[in-house]
Amino acid sequence: MRRAVCPGSFDPVTHGHLDIIGRAAGLFDEVVVAVLVNKSKRSLFTVEERIGMLEDVTAPFGNVSIGSFHGLLVDYCREHDIHAIVKGLRAVTDFDYELQMAQMNQRLSGVDTLFMSTSPEYSFVSSSLVKEVATYGGDVAHLVPAPVYRRMLERIRERA
Ligand code: PNS
Numbered sequence: 001m002r003r004a005v006c007p008g009s010f011d012p013v014t015h016g017h018l019d020i021i022g023r024a025a026g027l028f029d030e031v032v033v034a035v036l037v038n039k040s041k042r043s044l045f046t047v048e049e050r051i052g053m054l055e056d057v058t059a060p061f062g063n064v065s066i067g068s069f070h071g072l073l074v075d076y077c078r079e080h081d082i083h084a085i086v087k088g089l090r091a092v093t094d095f096d097y098e099l100q101m102a103q104m105n106q107r108l109s110g111v112d113t114l115f116m117s118t119s120p121e122y123s124f125v126s127s128s129l130v131k132e133v134a135t136y137g138g139d140v141a142h143l144v145p146a147p148v149y150r151r152m153l154e155r156i157r158e159r160a
Contacts, residue, residue, distance in 0.1 A: 001029050001030065001081075002028045002029045002030075002083075002084070003028060003029060003030040003031075003032065003080070003081060003082050003083065003084075004024055004027075004028040004030075004031050004032070004082065004083075004084040004085065004086045004114075005031070005032045005033075005034050005073070005076070005077060005080070005082045005084070005085055005086070006020060006021050006024055006031060006032070006033045006034070006085075006086050006087075007033075007034045007036060007069075007073050007076075007085065007087075008033075008034075008035070008036065009035070009036050009038065009041070009043070009050075009127065010033070010035050010050045010053075010054060010127070011043045011044055011045055011050060011127050011131075012044065012045055012050060012053055012127060012130075012131075012144060012148045012151070012152055013050070013053055013054050013057060013127075013144070013145065013148060014122070014125050014126070014127055014130055014143055014144050014148075015122055015125065015142075015143055015144060015145065016088065016090070016118055016119075016122035016123075016125040016126070016143075017088070017127075018057060018058070018145065019088070019118060019119045019122050020086065020087075020088035020116055020118065021033055021058060021061070021064060022061060023116060024086040024116065025061040025062075025063050025064050028063075028084070028086075029063060030063050030064075030065070031061075031063060031064045031065075031086070032064075032065050032066070032067050032080060032082060033054055033058065033064060033065070033066045033067070034066075034067050034068065034069050034073070034076055035047055035050050035051055035054070035066070035067070035068040035069070036068075036069060036070070036073075037068050037069065037070040038070070044131055044152065044155055044156075044159075045151075045155065047068050049151075051066050051067075051068060053145075053147070053148050053151065054066045056145075056147060057145045057147070057148065067080070072108070073085065073105060074105050074108045074109035074111055077109060077111045078109060082111070083111060083112070084111065084112055084113070084114055085102070085105060085111060085112070085113040085114070086113075086114050086116060087102075087113055087114070087115055087116070088115075088116050088117075088118045089115045089116070089117055089118060090118045090122075090123045090124070090125075090126075091123060098113075098115065101113070102115075122143075125143050130143050130144060130152075131152070131156075134149075134152055134153065134156055135156050
């Protein structure tokens with residue numbers, strides 16, 4: 001069984017994330033999307049809400065499940081018998097830190113990281129930018145799944 005993890009904050013999931021998750025699902029028997037629980041980071045959605053939205057939008061893939069973790073990603077990998085980490089690379093600016101983490105994770109645990117180039121139409125998309133633009137009324141409907149977009153606008157309105 002070839003099982004990979006796509007880790008991240010997913011606050012919220014974007015089409016950029018889905019692009020990577022879907023392509024990873026085509027390469028591995030099973031893909032686990034693991035949401036980082038980071039209490040020190042102020043998020044728009046709770047971990048439970050993010051997991052719920054991920055479950056909805058990844059349901060069509062069939063071999064994708066959603067989990068959450070805190071602490072080290074490599075510990076999560078060991079506990080769930082995962083031998084590969086899949087990360088999307090949007091631009092060279094992502095590369096330095098991603099390489100450092102990949103090498104650290106490899107040294108800590110032997111788990112390899114595979115970098116997948118983000119599809120060009122999503123190379124400028126990040127959750128934080130999508131939230132910022134939406135907060136100021138910009139139209140980012142085409143960058144996140146429709147139900148996620150609706151919930152994001154609701155939450156932004158509630159917080160305003
Ligand atoms: O979506 P993000 O916030 O860019 O995802 C970052 C994430 C969750 C992939 C990264 O911060 C991570 O793996 N954190 C877990 C803690 C850990 O293992 N740190 C050591 C990395 S070498």
